[in-house]
Amino acid sequence: LAKTTQPISMDSYEGQEVNITCSHNNIATNDYITWYQQFPSQGPRFIIQGYKTKVTNEVASLFIPADRKSSTLSLPRVSLSDTAVYYCLVVSWTEGGYNKLIFGAGTRLAVHP
Amino acid sequence: GAGVSQSPSNKVTEKGKDVELRCDPISGHTALYWYRQSLGQGLEFLIYFQGNSAPDKSGLPSDRFSAERTGGSVSTLTIQRTQQEDSAVYLCASSFADRGLPETQYFGPGTRLLVL
Numbered sequence: 001l002a003k004t005t006q007p008i009s010m011d012s013y014e015g016q017e018v019n020i021t022c023s024h025n026n027i028a029t030n031d032y033i034t035w036y037q038q039f040p041s042q043g044p045r046f047i048i049q050g051y052k053t054k055v056t057n058e059v060a061s062l063f064i065p066a067d068r069k070s071s072t073l074s075l076p077r078v079s080l081s082d083t084a085v086y087y088c089l090v091v092s093w094t095e096g097g098y099n100k101l102i103f104g105a106g107t108r109l110a111v112h113p
Numbered sequence: 114g115a116g117v118s119q120s121p122s123n124k125v126t127e128k129g130k131d132v133e134l135r136c137d138p139i140s141g142h143t144a145l146y147w148y149r150q151s152l153g154q155g156l157e158f159l160i161y162f163q164g165n166s167a168p169d170k171s172g173l174p175s176d177r178f179s180a181e182r183t184g185g186s187v188s189t190l191t192i193q194r195t196q197q198e199d200s201a202v203y204l205c206a207s208s209f210a211d212r213g214l215p216e217t218q219y220f221g222p223g224t225r226l227l228v229l
Binding site: 049099104 | 144146148154155157168169172216222
């Protein structure tokens with residue numbers, strides 16, 4: 001399973017765009033990149049998933065370069081409520097056809113007024 | 114249901130006692146996962162259910178840990194003879210397995226277990 005590396009923490013201010021970059025040098029051909037968000041005392045929540053190029057939804061954008069060895073989660077105009085831990089995961093299919101999520105330490109994002 | 118629910122939300126027990134943690138997945142979700150999150154640590158996979166069977170139990174830390182799922186719905190994680198190192202947040206997730214794409218896992222709020 002591909003290991004991911006992302007910054008331990010980041011700080012930002014309300015209204016700014018935040019970009020969190022994750023490296024996954026050993027990503028396999030069939031792997032997807034997925035980001036989850038976790039607030040204190042809650043379970044993780046799916047944000048976005050992609051395979052290559054750019055994916056955008058109502059919450060975030062995900063940029064994946066052609067070599068797929070890294071990805072960048074972009075949060076537009078963050079607010080205080082975006083303060084959370086963000087996990088980058090490389091999701092592989094197991095032989096059994098299911099996904100065993102491997103979480104790293106994540107990036108602790110603090111948004112300041 | 115509206116989301117994954119877990120009970121109890123908090124559990125304090127004494128070392129050596131058995132505990133049962135319950136997970137109610139989203140209705141219709143065939144896949145169910147248990148994870149554990151220790152203080153300041155990331156989440157670690159414990160076990161995966163597809164229907165009532167558990168094809169992957171590789172993450173269970175010891176034979177004191179067991180889990181079952183009945184009716185393709187509710188799951189119970191049991192920890193026997195609890196130890197202090199079992200203290201953690203136990204999270205359950207469910208998904209509607211779709212082999213077309215890696216499925217989104219929906220997590221419950223977790224059960225916070227404290228072993229004294």
